[in-house]
Amino acid sequence: MAIDLPTASRPPRVAFYNDPKIRSVAYQLALCVVIGVLVYGAATNAIDNLERAHIASGFGFWNENAGFDISQTLIQYSSQASTYGRAFWVGLLNTLLVAGLGVVFATVIGFIVGIARLSSNWLVAKAATGYVEIIRNLPLLLQLLFWYNAVLKALPAVRDSIHILGGTVVNNRGVFLPRPIFKSGFGIVEITIAAGILASIVFYLWARRRQERTGEQAPLLWTALALIVGLPLIVAAAMGFPVAFDFPEAGRFNISGGIEVLPEFAALLFGLSIYTAAFIAEVVRAGILSVSRGQTEAAYSLGLRPGPTLRLIVVPQAMRVIIPPLTSQYLNLTKNSSLAVAIGYPDLVQVFTGTVLNQTGQAVEVVAITMLVYLTISLVTSLLMNLYNSRMALVER
């Protein structure tokens, strides 16, 4: 049986300027025209201004001789022989070095403080809260200047260097660590370490399978420690410790030997780690609080103690909430490392946007390259983050 549907009445006629489709096209056209005019104006002005200042645009400067020194270089670099391009790589590597180490330290401090804020120990919780509140509410630049000018630069001069246990020397020229020198037999120790790591992985797989089958747990941490640290130590001892240390020696005016850590680097690493750790602590705290109380109670009622409850029940679930903001904190740390320019650590911005820009005058190219580097780091990280997120997301019905 067919039902006669009422024929749809025609939509009322509207004036063309009230038609949403036409309006949307018009708005977008207007936006494109405005952006186009702005870009065109900026480009023509830039060309005019550059011509007036006699600056040839282009990336030709990349292969020109740099002619300035950099205080910390991870790759071969000299002011006479190296190009601006080489200086760029030196700066980029210095940025990555301080960011990489900063991420490690900030994570460790941040997790400790974040968990401490939730401690049942009143004093510990209050101390952690105090740390977070003070550090988060002070500008990073102020903290960096404080560490650099008021702490590291105020250290005694070379002749009155402070000697720390283990042969480390600290003075106002930086921190000097003992440099290990590996003798001929050290290769065997290295092989033992590699074998230890491999054996630990095998042991981990075996232990996991056994736990799934029988429920018995194996002392994973201690076994791995014994295999990776203990075994090589025994081998090294048997071979008479084939490693020597080059200890830094403080003279009257100069210091020789050891690994030199620039005060700029130490201040930047210290400041960045402590600052970012306060933010990571908040992220960790929020993540742990997001795991419902019932999970902890259920674990306790199964007889798990607080330690294993945290490790096996709470943290794995909290990680799902913690990881995305944690990544953005890592990115913030990387971007904040550009404050190096204020205390003179030769990072990408200080070397490239500072010295190279001043010497070549190629503002547009230099700033564009620098921004592109940071953008690439950000975008690649967010891409990896999205992949991770889609893997970790709760599978719901």
Next chain:
Amino acid sequence: MTMAEGDLAVTELAFVRRAMVEPKAPPVATKGALFWLRTNLLSTPFNICLTIVIVLLLAWIIPDLIKFLVTDAVWTGDNRDACREIVQHREIGACWPFVWDRLPYFIYGSYPIADRWRVDVFFLLLAIGVTWLLWLRAPRRDLGALYFFVILPISSFILLHGWDAIGLPTVDTVLWGGVLVTIVVASVGIVVSLPIGILLALGRRSRMPAVRTASIVFIEFVRGVPLVTVLFMASVMLPLFVPEQFSPDKLIRALVGIALFASAYMAEVVRAGLQAIPKGQFEGAMAVGLSYSQMMRLIILPQALKITVPNIVNTYIGLFKDTTLVFIVGIFDLLRTIEVARIDPHWATPVTSTTGYAVAAIFYLIFCYGMSRYAHATEVRLARGDKR
């Protein structure tokens, strides 16, 4: 299941308690200081260790801090000799006479002394505006918003920069400095970033592809690079992009950089608020025949902004701290004036730097902590409305 089978099942279990457990002794005390100490500080051996470590740490830091800031501090003096260990023959803490001496410089920078009343008036006008907006029971808060976002910026510009026609001599921005610049940069960032941020957030959620793409590109670009590079771009590239005769002065360039940067972050905060509004609100608004702008203005944004207030304030705290970065492009904000003053030979002593940084720390701590308390209070107030 028969009785026998049930018994069998019980005997098969590894352990079944058959006798009563001895009752434990009642707890010694369940209130009082001792009980509090026992549960909060000394509950387990590990906790006892932690407590001892923290107490030692505090015992190490706090007396030194008090010694430096108060007991060993120098309170009066005319020059650096007052704060030198070699001259005074005692341990020297903070050098406060240095701060008293340089305080006008920290507040006004090099602003002409005869015209500094203008800065004071600006601070007063700003304080009125902030109180009007933040004090919830203030009368006519709509007028307050108009005052803060329209009248205040215009009058402050005339007041600070000067207008010869009404007898206020022009003061070049090169002379501005200290707290004045910090407050100006922060206020401009705060006032400009919210409207632009809202527009960008709406653009990012728009159904028009060109608008959406433009918003996304802008937001992601700015958020992907450090503020330092945005400021460098503003200070070295902006003059290239405009005709030579309109080349903006240094402070304006930095303000543009800060405003763009803050807008992109604000856009993401507002977008999060917009996403939290249920779809029914949009559909309801459209069903009663509201246009897009009416829907946003009357239905969506009031709700979205309300739940975003704590996050907006947090962004403002970040912005306030970030204003210190104008230091790097050569503008004399508070931190820069302290940097200049601390190496001035008239006051140069080993403690001058630390004293200067302590002043800056107290200043930023008061402002940022105040803002974060406000955000927290707002959060609590808003949560109260949702609790039924």
